[in-house]
Amino acid sequence: MRYRTLVAALLLVPALTVSGDTPKSKPASDPKNSCTTCKERRATLDPKEFEKGWDPEVKPGYEIARRIPATLDNLHCFCECAESPTFKHKTLLTCFVDTHAAGCGICLSEARLAWQLKEKGVSDEEIRITVEAVHKTDGHPPTHAH
Helix, strand or coil, X not given: CHHHHHHHHHHHHHHHHHHCCCCCCCCCCCCECCCCCCXXXXXXXXXXXXXXXXXXXXXXXXXXXXXXXXXXXXXXXXXXXCCCXXXXXXXXXXXXCCCCHHHCHXXXXXXXXXXXXXXXXCCHHHHHHHHXXXXXXXXXXXXXXX
């Protein structure tokens, strides 16, 4: 009886493999962003995902995250997602690896301000100071250079 069960099991394994019922293999590694020095190494979402059905400022926000990841990685997000036990975000860049930023005006505003300053040739340190001055709320401790 055990012999028949073993033979039946061995005959079913190839059938399951051929029929595609086996679990899919995991990718070798998660996609990474272009910034090798960033604390947040996960890739940001594709801005094209936000072409329809989202507020008009969402897609440009995700485009900014793709263009200046190192700058956003040096910024604290003042929507308090870093302090949140739910989100535990590392930096502003983390907000753009999922749909968090798409629903958060603070994340989008910080990214937009950083981009405007970057376009004017402002250093990342000055961008950090400016974003903090604009977005830091009363009672929030000052952030420090990363």
